[in-house]
Amino acid sequence: MSDLLALVRGCTFDDFLFTPQYSVVERRDPSAIDLTSRVSRRLSIRRPIVSANMDTVTRSEMAIAVAEEGGLGIIDRGFRSGEIDPQVREVQIVKRKQHGIIGDPYTIGPEARLTEAAGRMRQTGVGTLVVVDGAHRVQGLLTSRDLRFADDSGTVASRMTPRERLIVHTGALDPARAEALMRTHKIKKLPLVEADGTLRGLITAKDLVVQRQLPFATRDAQGRLRVGAAIGATGDYLERAAELLRAEVDLIVIDIAHGHSAVMARAVEAFRTRFGDAELVAGNVATGDGVRFLLDLGVDGVKVGIGPGGGCTTRLNTNYGVPQVQALAECRAAADGRVPLVADGGVRRHGAFVQALTFGGDTVMLGGMLAGTTETPGDVVQKPVVVPDSNKTVHVPFKVFRGMASLQAIVDRLDVEDAEAADVEALGAEGMEVSVPARGSVRPLLRDLVKHLCSAVSYSGARSLNEMQELFRKNPERFVIRLTESSRRESFDR
Numbered sequence: 345m346s347d348l349l350a351l352v353r354g355c356t357f358d359d360f361l362f363t364p365q366y367s368v369v370e371r372r373d374p375s376a377i378d379l380t381s382r383v384s385r386r387l388s389i390r391r392p393i394v395s396a397n398m399d400t401v402t403r404s405e406m407a408i409a410v411a412e413e414g415g416l417g418i419i420d421r422g423f424r425s426g427e428i429d430p431q432v433r434e435v436q437i438v439k440r441k442q443h444g445i446i447g448d449p450y451t452i453g454p455e456a457r458l459t460e461a462a463g464r465m466r467q468t469g470v471g472t473l474v475v476v477d478g479a480h481r482v483q484g485l486l487t488s489r490d491l492r493f494a495d496d497s498g499t500v501a502s503r504m505t506p507r508e509r510l511i512v513h514t515g516a517l518d519p520a521r522a523e524a525l526m527r528t529h530k531i532k533k534l535p536l537v538e539a540d541g542t543l544r545g546l547i548t549a550k551d552l553v554v555q556r557q558l559p560f561a562t563r564d565a566q567g568r569l570r571v572g573a574a575i576g577a578t579g580d581y582l583e584r585a586a587e588l589l590r591a592e593v594d595l596i597v598i599d600i601a602h603g604h605s606a607v608m609a610r611a612v613e614a615f616r617t618r619f620g621d622a623e624l625v626a627g628n629v630a631t632g633d634g635v636r637f638l639l640d641l642g643v644d645g646v647k648v649g650i651g652p653g654g655g656c657t658t659r660l661n662t663n664y665g666v667p668q669v670q671a672l673a674e675c676r677a678a679a680d681g682r683v684p685l686v687a688d689g690g691v692r693r694h695g696a697f698v699q700a701l702t703f704g705g706d707t708v709m710l711g712g713m714l715a716g717t718t719e720t721p722g723d724v725v726q727k728p729v730v731v732p733d734s735n736k737t738v739h740v741p742f743k744v745f746r747g748m749a750s751l752q753a754i755v756d757r758l759d760v761e762d763a764e765a766a767d768v769e770a771l772g773a774e775g776m777e778v779s780v781p782a783r784g785s786v787r788p789l790l791r792d793l794v795k796h797l798c799s800a801v802s803y804s805g806a807r808s809l810n811e812m813q814e815l816f817r818k819n820p821e822r823f824v825i826r827l828t829e830s831s832r833r834e835s836f837d838r
């Protein structure tokens with residue numbers, strides 16, 4: 345390992361290629377090659393992709409897409425201090441995206457008017473309401489079809505399918521058995537109840553179909569999509585964590601620019617005191633000392649990367665940082681498999697994604713690579729661009745991508761009207777804002793990334809991501825080729 349550390353000192357992704365090895369896989373098929381990895385001590389994902397907690401990258405839409413494709417989205421904390429609800433709402437949207445058992449389906453009372461039922465369906469976007477009495481016991485089901493041509497003045501009870509004509513289920517149920525029950529009884533909705541008839545959940549045929557179509561999706565024990573959320577280390581961070589955990593977020597990330605710090609020590613200790621062993625990743629660090637420091641504090645995962653990010657100017661402005669490959673190799677050696685590492689930042693091409701997983705990352709956090717896709721937050725702006733050949737001006741759609749420490753992002757988070765002018769002036773930006781061309785959905789991009797990773801597994805002589813990492817760590821010299829200026833040009837200049 346010390347040889348590897350010497351070899352990668354001062355280096356980053358574009359400094360290396362890997363030597364192809366004897367391949368043993370028959371097909372580079374993403375459904376056959378195991379790419380399972382851990383984001384944190386107890387949280388595994390089937391695709392090692394984490395979308396960055398940046399306000400131009402991950403809100404609920406991105407988190408849903410990434411989780412459905414097998415990764416994990418981390419909702420940013422780029423909301424104003426004290427504004428906790430908007431971030432919690434994003435988490436709730438992901439957890440409510442129907443994917444398994446709906447733990448708290450929308451309900452209505454039997455005496456309610458049909459107009460009220462129609463309003464609730466419109467408001468919530470669901471087509472089925474479970475009818476319950478005052479003690480939350482199931483009385484029937486009301487679907488949008490029951491409302492068709494109904495007399496508005498009627499009650500829910502007059503149109504619902506009553507309890508005695510419903511198939512319900514009591515006790516544990518996995519998706520395969522739920523599907524069998526629905527097939528046998530030719531039903532599309534299956535309410536789950538306690539022995540006394542109290543509503544416990546609802547399974548719909550649509551959800552089961554979705555589950556089948558997305559076999560690698562990142563789901564919790566109830567079949568709901570998983571999602572993470574970021575908090576800071578000062579200000580409202582504990583209150584924010586409390587609300588996020590109440591919304592059943594799957595992972596909290598304490599994300600600050602310099603995670604090897606007294607501020608972080610205080611924050612993790614306070615977090616552990618208040619929330620026990622809730623799943624916690626912390627960062628960012630870029631040295632072995634930084635990793636050992638976080639491990640001693642008892643975190644479940646470490647985020648690695650100081651300054652490689654696309655929207656980041658830390659190294660330019662402060663001259664501090666560690667080239668990302670060096671950082672990953674050193675942090676891997678220090679963590680020694682005790683907690684997983686998230687390789688965060690600097691991955692601009694698919695080959696660098698493979699490197700991040702090989703040199704030290706268990707998963708890779710992506711910001712700029714996902715920028716401009718439909719699922720990123722923010723508006724599309726048409727900008728005039730001059731075509732060089734014809735000198736004609738065309739309008740091209742763009743979206744904004746910005747570092748979370750860029751002046752624009754900081755100012756958006758501040759209540760600028762209330763802030764002192766001197767405070768705004770004193771802000772030291774460590775990020776920038778750029779426009780990136782708007783492109784289509786992030787899903788084909790994620791699938792391409794996964795395909796290229798499978799090809800890399802094949803070139804490495806392994807059968808799975810895990811094995812690829814083990815083979816490399818056993819004998820890095822067999823793999824690593826340090827590039828010269830001209831071999832780098834030959835490799836990457838296209």
Ligand code: XMP
Binds near residue numbers: 398649658750
């Ligand atoms: P990529 O290269 O994938 O990197 O865009 C994403 C990561 O960049 C970090 N980040 C920043 N770092 N100033 C920084 O020093 C910033 O303003 C900034 N914004 C984001 C962050 O770790 C993210 O995951």
